[in-house]
Amino acid sequence: MQAYQVTAFDAAPELIEIACPAPAAGQIAVRIEACGLNFADLLMQKGTYQDTPTLPFVPGLEVSGTVTALGETVTEFKIGDRVAVFCGQGGLAEEGVFDASRAVRIPDSMSFEHAAALQIAYGTSLVALDHCARLQPGETLLVTGAAGGVGLTAVEIGKLMGARVIAHARGADKLEVARAAGADHVIDDSEDLRSxxxxxxxxxxxxxxxxxxxxxxxFRATNPCGRLLPIGFASGEVPQIPANHLLVKNLTVIGFYIGGYMKARPEVIQQAFATLFDWHAAGRIKPHISHVLPLSQVAEGMELLRSRASTGKVVITP
Structure with missing residues (x-):
């Protein structure tokens, strides 16, 4: 099968032929129909992501496809099931083997592209805003990077939760995407965000x-007793948080990383996915996918993320 493999952190990944894997006990084999790209894939290729696998590896954190084989002890799936898998790696290939515990069935009404685009971005925003920050109806939510993969879902989910949403993004086209997702106010990157x-x-x-x-x-525009979620660092600069300002304004900074929750609190993530699938079936959410590319164009897809030229998700279809 073909796979997009990272063999060295100082070299470009390559599309190569490797052997098709066989599932071990507790695993399922999946013919991959779609894989959502994430900024974490870029960091993995450089070796700077917190969960970078050992070399060599195939990136791709979230996939959808069809079950083709079952490992021993797997009883919750059958061959032919349509599934989404929050796999963490291995998604940028024609086939993959994944732990069955990371897979969920997807409804027939959901496309493979939507299933691959939904997991990390929508899962991050729902758990961060609901479970962690306890966003309340009538509160004001500020979303930065609001036209990106996770930011756009935060706009959409924040509006569903009854918040007034302020979206910050770069350029008129991206601001229009955020407005279409439900933003009440939009701020261009060239403007004075704080004021x-x-x-x-x-x-x-x-x-x-x-x-x-x-x-x-x-941070300076946050109201007293506000909550801040540092979700990502697309600028390349990790912020340093002044504890004295937290004290004076009674602010709370909440760290959230969906991969860590999948390990420590998997039931929270599974419940979030169930909610998101229900919302999708009811037409309350619709993943915004700006680019769908074949496996041969993964490098182009990664560059769209790196240059922040995409909106919503970039999806690869092997």
């Missing part, structure tokens, strides 16, 4: 996918 948010009454919850100066401006 505009303050003029709008401040933020009760901040969902920041950018870091760097954007985090600093959002």
């Amino acid at each position: 505009i948010v303050k003029d709008l009454g401040g933020a009760d919850v901040v969902y920041d996918a950018v870091g760097g100066p954007v985090w600093k401006a959002a």
